[in-house]
Amino acid sequence: MTAEREAHDDEAPDLARQLVLDGAEPPAPLRALADRLLPGAAVRPLWRNDLGGWTVRLEPDRGEALVLKWVPGATLAAWPDEPSPADEAERLAWIAGRHPAPELVGVGTSDDGDEHLLTRALPAESAVAERWRAEPETAVRVLGESLRLLHDSLSVTECPFACAAPLGPRLPGDPEPRDADRVVAHGDACAPNTLLDARGRFAAHVDLGSLGVGDRWLDLAAGAQSLAWNYGPGWGGTYFASYGVELDDERMASWRRRWNHDSPRPARPERSPAATRAQAPCRRRAAL
DSSP: OOTTGGGOGGGOOOGGGGBOOTTOOOOHHHHHHHHHHSTTOEEEEEEEOTTSOEEEEEEOSSSOOEEEEEEOHHHHHHOTTSOOHHHHHHHHHHHTTTSOOOOEEEEEEOTTSOEEEEEEOOSOEETTSHHHHSSHHHHHHHHHHHHHHHHHHSOTTTOOOBOOOOOOOOOTTSOOOOGGGEEEEOSOOOGGGEEEOTTSOEEEEOOOTTOEEEEHHHHHHHHHHTHHHHHOSSOHHHHHHHHTOOOOHHHHHHHHHHHHTTOOOOOOTTSOHHHHHTOOSSSSOOOO
8 A cells, every 4th residue: 555545535534624614703712812912803713723723814994914823721731742833933933034934923822821823814725725625736736846845945954943743753664864855844734734825826834833854754744644635535646746756655654653643633522433533634733
């Protein structure tokens, strides 16, 4: 079985279900924070993850829209190895001018330990938005090309961060790391964390809290794993060709195992065990 087929298409969750519809009600602490940061702005939910984090768009009557990511203190305490909004803010400050990413506006922590990240809104939408799920060839091509752009454009000698993705250990028999594969890795390169503009061009990478020096095959494994779960089976060839690399089954299997070893799977009694097992493709799942 190839690494592409190891994605377990029969257990595929719909990652786009985390894209919440207009009318969903954000938690009261998030609403209060939004009103304080941009008084009077409309709050449009964009994304809600399984760990309790939200991302909303703040739309004032006049002026520019902002995007607010909010993570409850309880989530941060329960998942201490998961990168926080503060971690992401540091990386956004560094990546500015180096690679397309949201512009940092602010970051903060409440008295209750909730953390938030505020960025300027981009004229783009997630690669798992309804339009791009209906145009998978465009979406998958952009996923591969944009990941290669990130790896090629960021300097490992200039980057002050190590990749912070929580990973399982290397095991005897795993492929040895190669210097040629050492890049500044995204750290959570699943499909929802790439944005496309209205013309189907790469716009930005988001959810960069794990970004740092690491191995390109970590990102390739995470990205390839999420393809079937969003676009259906059979897109691995397009993805790897767009990135510009031949599939290495051995490295893919090793990095996928390390990537998935402790992916957050909070109890969801209403979901089947198979669906619960398949929640690995986006570790924090709080993109945009």
